[in-house]
Amino acid sequence: MIEIDGVSYGYGTTPVLRDVSLSLPKGGVTALIGPNGAGKSTLLSLMGRLLPLQSGRVRFDGLDVARTPSETLALKLAVLRQETVLGTRLTVEDLVAFGRYPHCRGRPGEADRQAVAAAIEQFELGSLAGRFLDELSGGQRQRAFVAMTFAQATDYLLLDEPLNNLDITFARSLMRRLRSLADEHGRTIVVVLHDINYAAAWADRIVALKDGALVVEGEPEAVFRPDVLAAIYGVPIEVTRHQGRLAALYHWE
Amino acid sequence: MRLTAKAGLAAGLLLALALVSVQVGVGDFDPAGVLTDPGAQLLLFVSRLPRTAAVLLTGASLAVAGVIMQVIARNRFAEPTTAGTAQGAALGLLAVTLLAPAAPLFMRMGAASVTALATTAVFLVIVRRLPPTQPLLVPLVGIVYGGVLGAGETFVAYQHDLIQYLGTWMNGEFSGVVAGRYELLWLSGAAAIIAYAAADRFTIASLGKDASLGLGLSYGTVVALGLVIVSIITALVVVTVGMIPFVGLVVPNLVSRMMGDNLRRTLPWVAFAGATLVLACDIVGRLARYPYEIPVGTVFGVLGSGLFLWLLLRAPRHAT
Numbered sequence: 001m002i003e004i005d006g007v008s009y010g011y012g013t014t015p016v017l018r019d020v021s022l023s024l025p026k027g028g029v030t031a032l033i034g035p036n037g038a039g040k041s042t043l044l045s046l047m048g049r050l051l052p053l054q055s056g057r058v059r060f061d062g063l064d065v066a067r068t069p070s071e072t073l074a075l076k077l078a079v080l081r082q083e084t085v086l087g088t089r090l091t092v093e094d095l096v097a098f099g100r101y102p103h104c105r106g107r108p109g110e111a112d113r114q115a116v117a118a119a120i121e122q123f124e125l126g127s128l129a130g131r132f133l134d135e136l137s138g139g140q141r142q143r144a145f146v147a148m149t150f151a152q153a154t155d156y157l158l159l160d161e162p163l164n165n166l167d168i169t170f171a172r173s174l175m176r177r178l179r180s181l182a183d184e185h186g187r188t189i190v191v192v193l194h195d196i197n198y199a200a201a202w203a204d205r206i207v208a209l210k211d212g213a214l215v216v217e218g219e220p221e222a223v224f225r226p227d228v229l230a231a232i233y234g235v236p237i238e239v240t241r242h243q244g245r246l247a248a249l250y251h252w253e
Numbered sequence: 254m255r256l257t258a259k260a261g262l263a264a265g266l267l268l269a270l271a272l273v274s275v276q277v278g279v280g281d282f283d284p285a286g287v288l289t290d291p292g293a294q295l296l297l298f299v300s301r302l303p304r305t306a307a308v309l310l311t312g313a314s315l316a317v318a319g320v321i322m323q324v325i326a327r328n329r330f331a332e333p334t335t336a337g338t339a340q341g342a343a344l345g346l347l348a349v350t351l352l353a354p355a356a357p358l359f360m361r362m363g364a365a366s367v368t369a370l371a372t373t374a375v376f377l378v379i380v381r382r383l384p385p386t387q388p389l390l391v392p393l394v395g396i397v398y399g400g401v402l403g404a405g406e407t408f409v410a411y412q413h414d415l416i417q418y419l420g421t422w423m424n425g426e427f428s429g430v431v432a433g434r435y436e437l438l439w440l441s442g443a444a445a446i447i448a449y450a451a452a453d454r455f456t457i458a459s460l461g462k463d464a465s466l467g468l469g470l471s472y473g474t475v476v477a478l479g480l481v482i483v484s485i486i487t488a489l490v491v492v493t494v495g496m497i498p499f500v501g502l503v504v505p506n507l508v509s510r511m512m513g514d515n516l517r518r519t520l521p522w523v524a525f526a527g528a529t530l531v532l533a534c535d536i537v538g539r540l541a542r543y544p545y546e547i548p549v550g551t552v553f554g555v556l557g558s559g560l561f562l563w564l565l566l567r568a569p570r571h572a573t
Contacts, residue, residue, distance in 0.1 A: 050463050074469025081463040087329060087388075088459045089513040098457055102469045106453035106517070132513055152468070 007056030031199035034209035048079030074102035077156035078149040093129040099151030119151035139170035200246040307435040316527025317445040318486040319501020325479040330392035332501030333487040340402035341372030342491040365488035425495030426548035441489040452516040499557040
């Protein structure tokens with residue numbers, strides 16, 4: 001279970017998060033949504049101790065991220081930030097193997113090799129295993145990074161906009177894989193998404209932020225209401241169902 | 254196995270070059286006389302072997318320092334001479350020469366290490382403020398920064414008639430190496446071995462701060478370790494034989510192109526390539542206008558810039 005208690009954060013004098021409190025049960029996929037600048041990535045970074053907390057508290061199964069040693073947390077949660085320009089030439093297999101670093105500290109054993117092989121298979125990277133990251137397409141590279149976080153074998157996975165730069169095919173297959181990680185491997189996944197329709201289609205829970213504050217959280221049905229979505233994004237959004245599936249339409253006035 | 258075959262080939266090449274290096278010099282050396290002739294023994298153990306060892310240690314450790322510099326500066330074009338490290342070491346040496354001329358060698362080395370560490374740390378602080386979208390700003394700023402430091406040193410050295418000293422520190426050559434005057438370089442080899450022991454940490458650090466933290470690694474500690482390793486290697490080289498520019502730039506980029514950046518795998522090759530290239534350049538420098546010598550830094554400057562241009566102009570293998 002993830003408990004977020006009164007978390008506020010500011011860059012200089014600009015507040016980015018205002019007193020966010022939230023509790024997410026173990027298991028399932030939670031989507032973090034909200035307009036640009038809502039504080040989604042900051043919240044995710046604070047949860048993953050990539051940024052130091054200024055106020056409030058974050059706990060994973062009771063482990064306080066501010067007090068638990070980073071090495072211990074690396075066995076509990078894996079975090080993937082938005083892809084930055086990467087100058088390092090590693091092969092896909094080497095990158096995925098680094099996901100095992102918290103477990104083996106550079107001395108991989110049989111269990112580590114199996115976990116790497118399983119991650120490579122799970123994300124269908126077998127044919128790319130020996131290729132360098134800078135020789136891959138954006139989608140393949142993204143898949144390699146997610147495979148690395150999967151190989152870390154943590155209960156919790158925090159992903160910051162993993163669908164960036166991915167076309168429909170890759171985005172859909174990545175969401176399907178995340179879904180199966182939650183359903184078949186019992187992982188708890190928190191993912192920042194831009195496209196609310198992806199959130200409705202694949203997530204169990206949606207958490208919406210706006211201007212650094214929590215607006216609404218709940219099942220997709222609870223969040224996907226025209227008044228709620230209009231309040232979050234500030235534009236009229238029509239909600240419809242197609243063959244029982246939720247969809248938001250926002251390209252027409 | 255392919256890897257052992259490659260390693261065997263590399264070791265053979267290095268051994269062959271070392272044998273040539275032992276042969277080449279102004280004094281006639283007869284390998285057959287090693288067992289009987291005291292003159293040949295003296296030449297071998299006082300001059301030829303120490304010189305060869307010094308060249309190998311310098312080349313290998315400078316190349317390793319280059320890789321580590323590139324990791325901690327997060328830039329492919331950073332190396333000790335384009336990051337103010339070598340100039341920082343010279344600053345410490347200059348200070349000791351002026352303030353405590355009778356200071357023993359280890360104190361000179363300590364002072365050079367400390368100032369190298371300080372100037373490199375300042376460089377890292379400056380570099381962190383540069384926009385990551387402009388990677389070429391890093392070496393440019395580094396060259397300007399090193400130039401400013403060097404200009405200050407030249408001014409002070411000129412005032413005190415020490416310009417020649419500055420020249421020997423910044424432009425390395427091995428003709429003065431004899432037994433008893435190079436042994437500090439073994440420490441720089443040891444620093445390179447420490448870098449190898451932490452190879453995985455440096456590779457993870459090269460993935461960025463967030464990725465390092467995510468894997469439970471303290472990014473700041475890794476950068477600090479790298480800073481110490483680079484400063485010590487550079488200071489030792491400057492103190493004993495003088496800096497050889499570009500080794501730390503050319504060799505790591507060459508190896509990265511061919512084998513990637515997983516340092517656990519590539520660092521031995523970086524050390525090997527650095528040792529081999531510098532030794533080859535030293536032999537060329539000894540033979541080019543025999544019996545006189547051309548400093549190894551000059552030979553490497555020509556050869557290294559040629560290699561580096563080829564590296565830059567060769568079409569990249571990836572699409573982006």
